[in-house]
Structure formats: C-alpha cells, structure tokens
Amino acid sequence: MEERYLSVTALTKYIKKKFDVDQHLNHIWLKGEISNFKHHSRGHMYMTIKDDNASIRAVMFQRQNQSLPFTPENGMKILLTGHVSVFEIQGQYQLYIQDMQPDGIGALHLAFEQLKEKLFKEGLFDKVHKKDLPKYPSQIAVLTSPTGAAIRDILTTLERRYPIAHILIIPVLVQGKQATKSIVDGIISANQFSEIDLIIVGRGGGSLEELWCFNEEEVARAIFQSELPVISAVGHETDITISDMVADVRAPTPTAAAELAVPSKLDLIEKIINLDQFIYKHMIHKIEQYEERLSSIEKSYVFKYPERLVEEKEQRLDRAMEHITKHMDNLITSKTVNYHNIEKRFSFVLTTTQIKHKEEKVSQLMNRLHRASTQHIDNKKNAFSKKLSQLDLLNPTRIMSRGYSITYKKDRSIIKSIENLRKKDAIVVRLTDGHAECTIDHIRKEDQNERKK
Numbered sequence: 403m404e405e406r407y408l409s410v411t412a413l414t415k416y417i418k419k420k421f422d423v424d425q426h427l428n429h430i431w432l433k434g435e436i437s438n439f440k441h442h443s444r445g446h447m448y449m450t451i452k453d454d455n456a457s458i459r460a461v462m463f464q465r466q467n468q469s470l471p472f473t474p475e476n477g478m479k480i481l482l483t484g485h486v487s488v489f490e491i492q493g494q495y496q497l498y499i500q501d502m503q504p505d506g507i508g509a510l511h512l513a514f515e516q517l518k519e520k521l522f523k524e525g526l527f528d529k530v531h532k533k534d535l536p537k538y539p540s541q542i543a544v545l546t547s548p549t550g551a552a553i554r555d556i557l558t559t560l561e562r563r564y565p566i567a568h569i570l571i572i573p574v575l576v577q578g579k580q581a582t583k584s585i586v587d588g589i590i591s592a593n594q595f596s597e598i599d600l601i602i603v604g605r606g607g608g609s610l611e612e613l614w615c616f617n618e619e620e621v622a623r624a625i626f627q628s629e630l631p632v633i634s635a636v637g638h639e640t641d642i643t644i645s646d647m648v649a650d651v652r653a654p655t656p657t658a659a660a661e662l663a664v665p666s667k668l669d670l671i672e673k674i675i676n677l678d679q680f681i682y683k684h685m686i687h688k689i690e691q692y693e694e695r696l697s698s699i700e701k702s703y704v705f706k707y708p709e710r711l712v713e714e715k716e717q718r719l720d721r722a723m724e725h726i727t728k729h730m731d732n733l734i735t736s737k738t739v740n741y742h743n744i745e746k747r748f749s750f751v752l753t754t755t756q757i758k759h760k761e762e763k764v765s766q767l768m769n770r771l772h773r774a775s776t777q778h779i780d781n782k783k784n785a786f787s788k789k790l791s792q793l794d795l796l797n798p799t800r801i802m803s804r805g806y807s808i809t810y811k812k813d814r815s816i817i818k819s820i821e822n823l824r825k826k827d828a829i830v831v832r833l834t835d836g837h838a839e840c841t842i843d844h845i846r847k848e849d850q851n852e853r854k855k
Contacts, residue, residue, distance in 0.1 A: 410493065418488035421495065427486040432497065433505060436478045447474065451482070451497060460484075462499035470502065478609055479505035510610050514617055517644055521619075526626050526648050533631040533650045535663065539599035541568045542663055543592040543630075545585065548573040552606045552635070552656035559657050564664035570598065576605035581615035586624040593629050601628065602659045603645070604635030613637050616645040625649050635659035697816060715786060726775050730768070808832040820845050 408416075421427055434451040441447055445464030450457050460482075474480070484499040521527065542560070546552045548571060560567055574588040575581040585603065592601050603625070605613070615621060616636045622644045625632050634649035635656045646652040653659035809817045810830045817823060827842045 411490070414488060414490045414493045417493075417495075418490060421487050429483065429485060432482050432484070434480065434482075436474050436480060437476055439474055439476050447499075449474065451480075458486075458497050459489075459494065460497040460499055462502065466500055467502075474502070475609065479611075481505050504610065510614065510617075514644070517617065517619055517622070518647070521622060521644065521648065526622065531626070535631050535633070535651060536599045537665065539567055539664060541570060541595075541597045541599055543570045543572055543595070543598045543601045545572045545574050545588040545592065545601065545603040546605055546656070547576045550576070550606055552604060555655070555657045556602060556635075556660045559660035560664060563661065563666045565667065567664055568597075570595065574603075575615075577608070577612050577615065582618045582620050585615060585621050589621075589624040589628055589632070598630055600663055601630050601632045602635060602653075602656075602663060603632060603649075604653070604656055604659060605637070606656065607638040607641065613641060613643060616643040618644075621645055622648045633659045633663055719783075719786075723779065726779070730772065730775075820847055 432451060434453050436449050437452055437457070438450040439447070440449065445468065447462040447467050449460050449462075451460045452458075462484075480502050481504075482497075482499050482502040484497050484501075486495060486497055488495050525531065544553065544556055546556070553571065557569060560569060570592070572588045572592055575584040589601065589603065592598055604616075613636055616634075625634070625645055625648045631650040633651045633653055634643070634645045635653040635658065636643045636645055639654035651662055653662050808831075810832065811817060811822075812828055812830070815822075817829065823829075823842055823845055825842055825845065829840050829842065831838045831840060
C-alpha cells in the first residue's frame with residue numbers, strides 16, 4: 403500500500419519534466435511590469451513579473467543580464483523572452499529570462515530622435531540663442547514637484563551657497579499625461595514676474611517614460627521662448643532630454659542646477675577680503691607717496707623761501723608789461739606809414755578823406771588792443787594770486803604758526819612715531835621762528851583710550 407505514495411521530490415521532478423518538455427513553455431514572449439527587484443551580489447537578478455491580475459517569479463542569471471544596456475527598476479514595463487520551469491527545492495514554477503528590453507522603448511527613442519532632428523534644424527539648440535545666467539540673482543523660480551527629492555536638494559543647496567536669494571516655488575507635474583501642460587504653464591507664469599531673474603526646471607531620476615514630458619515639443623518651445631534664462635536639471639547625469647538641449651544651461655542633477663544658479667557665499671567673502679586688503683595697501687601706498695612729496699617740498703629751496711618765487715614772478719610781470727607798452731608805442735608811431743609805398747603796392751591814390759578814415763580805423767584797433775591787453779594782464783594777475791594762495795596753504799610755517807612743530811633726527815628724517823625713538827637720541831624740533839636741539843630722556847606710549855581723551 404505504501405508503494406503507491408510518491409515523495410515530494412519525485413512529484414516535483416515529474417512536474418519539472420512536464421514543464422521542460424512542453425514546447426509552449428520552452429520559448430515564450432512575455433509582457434509585464436517589474437516588482438520586488440533584487441540584484442544579487444553574485445550578479446543574478448531576481449524579480450516578479452506582474453500584470454493587473456497575476457504575477458510570476460523570475461530570474462535572470464548573470465551570463466544573460468551582463469549585456470543589458472539598462473538597469474531594471476521596480477515599476478518598469480518590459481518585454482522579455484525566456485522559458486518556464488520548476489525550482490525543485492521550493493517546488494515553485496518560475497520564469498527564466500533570456501533577454502529583456504523596456505516596453506515601448508523603441509517607439510520613444512524614435513520619437514526622441516525625430517524631434518531632436520526637427521528642433522536642431524530650426525536652430526533651437528544653437529549657442530547664439532543661449533542667454534547668460536545672472537551673476538547675482540535676487541529671485542529664482544523653481545519649477546518642479548513640491549513633494550519630490552529634487553526640490554529639497556535645490557533648496558538646501560541654494561540656502562547653503564547663497565542664502566540672500568529669494569526662491570519662488572511654482573509647483574508643476576513632472577510625470578504623466580498632464581505634466582506637459584503643467585510645465586508649459588509654469589514657465590509662462592514665471593516670465594510674468596518682473597522680479598524673477600532665473601528659472602530652474604526639472605526633477606529627479608526615472609525611466610524614459612517617466613521623464614518623457616521633458617522631451618515634448620511644447621515644453622521645448624516654452625523653454626526656448628522664455629525671456630528669462632532657464633537651467634534644465636532633469637534626472638541623473640546620464641539622462642539627456644530635449645529640454646536639456648534647448649535650455650540656456652544644462653545641469654546634470656537638481657543639486658548641480660542650484661550650484662550653477664548662484665555663487666558661493668564663501669567665494670564672495672574671500673573676494674571681499676582680498677579687495678579690502680588691496681584697497682588698504684593701495685591707500686597706504688598713496689599716503690606714503692604724498693608724504694614723500696611733502697617731505698621733498700619741505701626740503702626744497704622754494705618751500706623754505708617762498709618769497710623768492712614771488713619776487714621772480716614780479717620781475718617777469720614787469721618785463722611783460724614793458725614789452726606790451728613798447729609794442730603799443732610802436733603801433734602808435736606806425737601811423738606815420740609811408741602812403742607812397744602803399745600807393746605803389748595797391749596801384750591807387752589815397753585821398754585825404756581815405757587817409758583820415760584809415761587813421762581812425764588804426765586808432766580804433768589800438769584802443770581795442772589796449773583794452774584786450776589790459777584785461778589779459780588782469781586775468782594773469784588774478785590767476786597768479788590764486789596760485790600764491792594755494793602755495794601758501796602748503797607752507798609748513800603757516801601750520802606751525804598755530805602751535806605745531808616738526809621733529810627731526812640728526813639725519814633730517816622726520817619722526818612720525820615713538821617707535822622711531824630710543825633713549826639718549828638727539829633730535830631737532832623745528833618751530834615757526836627757529837629750532838631747538840633736544841635729547842630723549844623718557845618715552846611713553848599712549849593706548850587707544852588715552853588718545854581719544
């Protein structure tokens with residue numbers, strides 16, 4: 403009686419043999435969706451293939467999957483070929499996958515290439531149309547899903563790099579049939595805000611189907627027609643969409659888009675510090691230059707004896723006035739011109755009335771010359787007086803007359819700080835009416851509070 407009963411192993415082997423000899427199960431074409439995907443450390447891929455009403459376990463060994471041009475993901479719709487058999491240890495039938503490709507990928511790729519070629523011929527990808535990004539944007543519009551990881555990455559990066567920028571989040575759909583219109587409307591709305599300087603549009607990674615709204619012609623033309631510069635950040639670094647090609651700047655990830663949109667506050671701080679140091683050094687250099695000029699002027703002969711310069715100018719003025727007077731006398735005596743020579747030169751005889759008329763004209767010209775020369779001399783005198791006043795302002799004796807003095811060492815170098823002094827040093831104190839020779843007995847440095855008092 404016991405001989406009638408089969409073991410579990412025997413039954414399982416029998417069922418497996420039935421599966422293996424069935425021609426309908428040895429080579430099948432299957433369409434479904436991936437779930438419970440697992441990529442084993444040994445390279446094998448385990449998953450479940452399902453549709454709306456059923457599911458089947460599946461495995462794709464490393465020797466078959468190592469040539470796949472893509473990485474399977476949960477939720478991806480696929481087309482596959484393989485065979486069905488039984489896994490004896492668990493007594494479970496499963497699908498052994500030989501080849502696999504995303505469902506509809508051929509049609510999507512064809513549509514992508516066709517639109518890419520069309521827009522390329524129209525010039526939508528030309529660099530000449532690319533707008534420059536603002537260096538320091540004050541307001542940035544971000545078009546993405548308000549609940550996705552992309553918005554968190556963008557906001558975190560912007561806050562870290564450039565916290566003074568104001569962010570306007572325009573929620574849009576980034577997947578599905580309604581996503582195209584939502585993105586187009588978002589771009590149009592962002593352009594209606596006069597305060598916006600820049601637009602970031604994008605989303606996180608996904609399959610080709612999930613990113614397809616960014617390959618739609620309506621979205622591409624909306625980006626191209628945007629008056630504001632647009633950064634496209636769609637998917638991961640390896641994902642390239644039509645939106646990336648049309649946008650003014652393409653970012654490989656949403657985080658990278660935020661980094662491209664704004665400068666780093668650390669770089670700006672460093673730049674400000676460098677500029678501050680440059681300005682400080684430049685001011686010190688200019689002060690030293692002016693001090694050297696003042697020192698050279700103070701040592702010069704003219705600065706020590708300004709009255710010599712005045713005397714020289716007075717002499718030049720006297721000689722100029724003598725020259726003008728002599729020239730005017732020569733013009734007056736020239737009225738005794740030889741009219742006989744004039745008559746020969748112009749071949750006509752001057753009547754007494756004509757001669758008188760010429761004499762009056764010469765007299766008028768002389769008067770005009772006298773007035774002009776007098777005015778010119780007065781102008782020169784006024785200009786000379788102003789120069790003397792300016793020169794007088796630079797006279798150190800005038801400053802010293804108010805109680806100030808200049809302190810020198812024996813080598814004529816000016817003492818500007820107590821750091822230049824030592825006990826027993828011999829110094830000279832220059833006053834308005836002479837100088838005094840002194841010796842340093844005591845040095846005391848004042849702190850900042852004492853100087854304020």
